[in-house]
Amino acid sequence: MNLEEILxxxxxxxxxxxxxxxxxxxxYGxxxxxxxxxDLIFPGNLQEIMKRVLAAERQSQAQLVEARTRAEVEQIESESRAEITRRDASANAEALxxxxxxxxxxxxxxxDAETQAYEQRAKAAAVLEGHPALLRLAxxxxxxxLAKNANARLYLDLERGRVSHDE
Incomplete structure (x- = not known):
C-alpha cells in the first residue's frame, strides 16, 4: 500500500x-x-511530511491533467489549421x-470568331474575283x-488607276 491508500x-x-x-x-490458539x-497517529512531524507529499502528488497529477488538456487543445487547433489550409488549397486549386x-x-x-471572319473574307474575295464590278462599287x-471627312486627303494615281488616302 502506498501512503495515499493508507490515509x-x-x-x-x-x-x-x-x-x-x-x-x-x-x-497461540x-x-x-x-x-x-x-485513527492513524504518526510520530513527530511525519504526518505533516506525509500531507505535503500527498499535496505534491495531487498537484503533479493536476499539472499532468492540465498539460494533457493543453496538448489536446493544441492538437485540435493544429488539426483545424491543417484542415483550413487543406480546404483553402483545394478552393484555390478549383478557382485556378x-x-x-x-x-x-x-x-x-x-x-472561332477569327476563323469565321477569315472564311467570310475568303468568300467575299471569291465573289469579288468573279464580279470585278462589285469591287469597283465597294x-x-x-x-x-472618305469624302465626308474634311481632313481626309485623297491621292489619285491616274496613270496606274490606283487611289490612296491619308487621314
Whole structure:
C-alpha cells in the first residue's frame, strides 16, 4: 500500500492487518475475527511530511491533467489549421482550374470568331474575283465615305488607276 491508500482507505488497511495478524494469533490458539483502524497517529512531524507529499502528488497529477488538456487543445487547433489550409488549397486549386478553363473557352471563342471572319473574307474575295464590278462599287463607296471627312486627303494615281488616302 502506498501512503495515499493508507490515509484514504482504512477498510483495506484493516483487512490487511487482520490477514497478517490472524496467522500469528492462530499459533497461540487465538482467533481474531475483526480488526479496525480507527485513527492513524504518526510520530513527530511525519504526518505533516506525509500531507505535503500527498499535496505534491495531487498537484503533479493536476499539472499532468492540465498539460494533457493543453496538448489536446493544441492538437485540435493544429488539426483545424491543417484542415483550413487543406480546404483553402483545394478552393484555390478549383478557382485556378475554373479560371484556366474560362480562359481556354474565351480563346477558343476568339479563334472561332477569327476563323469565321477569315472564311467570310475568303468568300467575299471569291465573289469579288468573279464580279470585278462589285469591287469597283465597294471602292466608290469607300471614296464616298472618305469624302465626308474634311481632313481626309485623297491621292489619285491616274496613270496606274490606283487611289490612296491619308487621314
Amino acid at each position: 484514504t482507505n482504512r477498510n483495506r488497511l484493516s483487512e490487511d492487518i487482520l490477514s497478517d495478524v490472524t496467522e500469528s494469533a492462530n499459533g 487465538v482467533a481474531i475475527r475483526r480488526a479496525d483502524v480507527k 482550374r475554373l479560371r484556366e478553363q474560362a480562359e481556354a473557352e474565351s480563346l477558343r471563342a476568339k479563334v 471602292e466608290l463607296e469607300t471614296l464616298r465615305d
